[in-house]
Every structure is written in structure tokens, then in C-alpha cells.
Amino acid sequence: xxxxxxxxxxxxxxxxxxxxxxxxxxxxxxxxxxxxxxxxxxxxxxxxxxxxxxxxxxxxxxxxxxxxxxxxxxxxxxxxxxxxxxxxxxxxxxxxxxxxxxxxxxxxxxxxxxxxxxxxxxxxxxxxxxxxxxxxxxxxxxxxxxxxxxxxxxxxxxxxxxx
Amino acid sequence: xxxxxxxxxxxxxxxxxxxxxxxxxxxxxxxxxxxxxxxxxxxxxxxxxxxxxxxxxxxxxxxxxxxxxxxxxxxxxxxxxxxxxxxxxxxxxxxxxxxxxxxxxxxxxxxxxxxxxxxxxxxxxxxxxxxxxxxxxxxxxxxxxxxxxxxxxxxxxxx
Numbered sequence: 001x002x003x004x005x006x007x008x009x010x011x012x013x014x015x016x017x018x019x020x021x022x023x024x025x026x027x028x029x030x031x032x033x034x035x036x037x038x039x040x041x042x043x044x045x046x047x048x049x050x051x052x053x054x055x056x057x058x059x060x061x062x063x064x065x066x067x068x069x070x071x072x073x074x075x076x077x078x079x080x081x082x083x084x085x086x087x088x089x090x091x092x093x094x095x096x097x098x099x100x101x102x103x104x105x106x107x108x109x110x111x112x113x114x115x116x117x118x119x120x121x122x123x124x125x126x127x128x129x130x131x132x133x134x135x136x137x138x139x140x141x142x143x144x145x146x147x148x149x150x151x152x153x154x155x156x157x158x159x160x161x162x163x
Numbered sequence: 164x165x166x167x168x169x170x171x172x173x174x175x176x177x178x179x180x181x182x183x184x185x186x187x188x189x190x191x192x193x194x195x196x197x198x199x200x201x202x203x204x205x206x207x208x209x210x211x212x213x214x215x216x217x218x219x220x221x222x223x224x225x226x227x228x229x230x231x232x233x234x235x236x237x238x239x240x241x242x243x244x245x246x247x248x249x250x251x252x253x254x255x256x257x258x259x260x261x262x263x264x265x266x267x268x269x270x271x272x273x274x275x276x277x278x279x280x281x282x283x284x285x286x287x288x289x290x291x292x293x294x295x296x297x298x299x300x301x302x303x304x305x306x307x308x309x310x311x312x313x314x315x316x317x318x319x320x321x322x
Contacts, residue, residue, distance in 0.1 A: 035316075037197070
């Protein structure tokens with residue numbers, strides 16, 4: 001069975017059609033997916049802007065990061081759960097969609113970017129935090145994240161127009 | 164001239180028609196609306212969490228409010244301009260929609276509450292633990308703003 005056939009099968013399972021045909025379940029899941037944006041992506045954007053020196057300057061970034069990322073973990077759990085459910089109900093249509101594919105690639109790159117930041121820059125954050133500002137590499141990660149998250153939102157919104 | 168005919172002529176105005184009829188016009192405007200939503204609700208969430216005492220307490224409340232303010236105002240500007248474009252592109256879709264009316268009512272309430280009550284509650288720092296009134300104000304603020312979001316989403320599903 002090819003991946004496409006599997007997506008088609010997934011979309012037509014009893015579980016998927018029950019969600020898709022429910023008057024309230026699909027809107028509830030879709031609404032939750034969108035309104036979890038502030039608690040997930042929004043918190044990451046604050047961190048990005050702080051690292052780039054565009055907002056929240058004057059306070060130590062390390063404390064800010066710890067506080068915000070604690071909330072964003074909850075937000076991202078909601079995002080992946082609701083996103084997974086939405087995908088199941090539309091898997092066959094999403095499979096060939098260019099915007100959906102771009103969104104997945106952006107998310108993959110964001111994961112790699114976050115891992116790079118976590119390994120290379122996060123451990124030494126206390127050292128450069130109170131000094132002049134983030135090192136160039138950390139700023140690059142922040143800018144990359146900012147641009148890719150905008151891409152994720154744009155692709156996510158646009159793909160729905162093509163279903 | 165009735166309201167509807169005024170809106171119809173706005174809707175036929177070339178820039179609006181171009182956005183409505185081009186392939187990626189509406190997705191682009193909707194994307195701006197969604198990015199505005201993300202920034203606006205993030206600033207609201209961070210401020211309200213801090214007000215309830217659940218959020219970061221290693222920063223002063225008034226400092227946080229001052230830092231967030233330009234982003235809140237900018238996001239509101241983006242939301243209102245993109246929202247107006249979405250409305251003007253197909254006014255007929257929204258005029259009779261119940262969730263749209265609810266959304267506008269909640270939006271007025273949220274804006275009023277934000278720039279009167281919430282502003283007062285976040286203007287001064289207190290080293291004390293949050294008072295019950297702080298928690299109530301934060302919960303009301305979150306209810307109004309996220310209510311606007313839910314009502315907006317309901318436009319697509321409820322007549």
C-alpha cells in the first residue's frame with residue numbers, strides 16, 4: 001500500500017468520518033488548533049523577538065525563556081493533538097497539497113533549528129544574557145524561527161482554501 | 164441609499180474585487196488576520212497570566228504591560244484592517260450571520276474592557292500576591308478576547 005493509499009484509507013476510517021461529519025467536533029478541534037497559536041507559536045515569537053533585540057529588552061532573557069517555554073509546551077501538545085486529528089479527517093486531500101507539504105517541511109526545519117539552539121546556545125545563555133546581547137548564531141536561529149513560523153501560519157491557512 | 168447598497172459598492176471597488184477574485188488574495192488577507200490574532204492573543208495571554216500570578220513574576224507587571232503595549236496596538240491595527248477587507252469582500256456573508264454579530268459585540272466589549280479596566284489593573288506594580296480582583300479581571304479579559312476568536316471561527320460553521 002502506498003503512502004497515498006494509506007492516507008485515503010485513513011480519511012475513510014470510521015473514526016475519521018465520525019469527526020468530519022460531526023456538527024460540533026470538527027469545528028471544536030479546528031478552533032482549538034487556531035486558538036492554541038498564542039500559547040504555542042506566540043510564546044516562541046516572544047523569545048525570537050527578544051533574542052533579536054526587537055522586544056522585551058532590559059530583562060534577562062534566560063528567565064523569560066524558562067517561563068514562556070513552560071507554557072508553550074502545553075500549547076504545542078494541543079497543537080499536535082488537534083493538528084493530528086484534523087490531518088486524519090483530511091489525509092487524502094492533504095497528501096498532494098503543496099501548502100501542506102511546505103508546512104511539514106517548515107515544521108521539520110523548525111524542529112532542527114530548535115535542537116541546534118538548545119545544544120549550541122542555550123547552555124551558555126547565562127553568560128551572554130546580561131552582556132551586550134545574543135551572539136550572531138543565536139540571532140540567526142531566532143530570525144530563522146520567526147520567518148519559518150510565519151510560513152507555517154500562511155501555509156496552514158492557505159491549504160484550507162484548496163480542500 | 165441603504166447600508167447594503169453602500170457595502171455592495173465598496174465590495175465592487177477595484178482593490179477589494181481584485182483580492183476577492185484572485186486565487187491567493189483571500190488566503191493572503193486571511194493569513195495576515197491569523198498572524199495578527201497570534202500576536203494580539205499572545206500579548207493578552209502573557210499579560211493576563213502575569214496578572215493572575217501564574218505567569219512570570221520575576222518581571223514587574225507595569226514593565227511587562229509597557230513592553231507589550233506597542234505589539235497589542237500593532238496587532239489590533241492589523242486585525243481590524245485585514246478583517247475589514249475580509250468583510251468588504253463578501254459583506255452579504257457576514258451581515259446576516261449570528262456568530263459575526265456576536266463577534267462584533269464581544270470585540271467591542273473586549274476593546275472597552277482592555278483600555279479601561281485592564282489598563283488600570285496593570286498600570287501599577289504590587290509586590291503582594293495577586294488579589295481576587297486581579298484574577299477576576301484577567302479571567303474576564305481572556306474570556307472576552309478568546310470569545311472573539313471562537314465567535315469568528317463559528318462564522319464558517321453556524322448560520
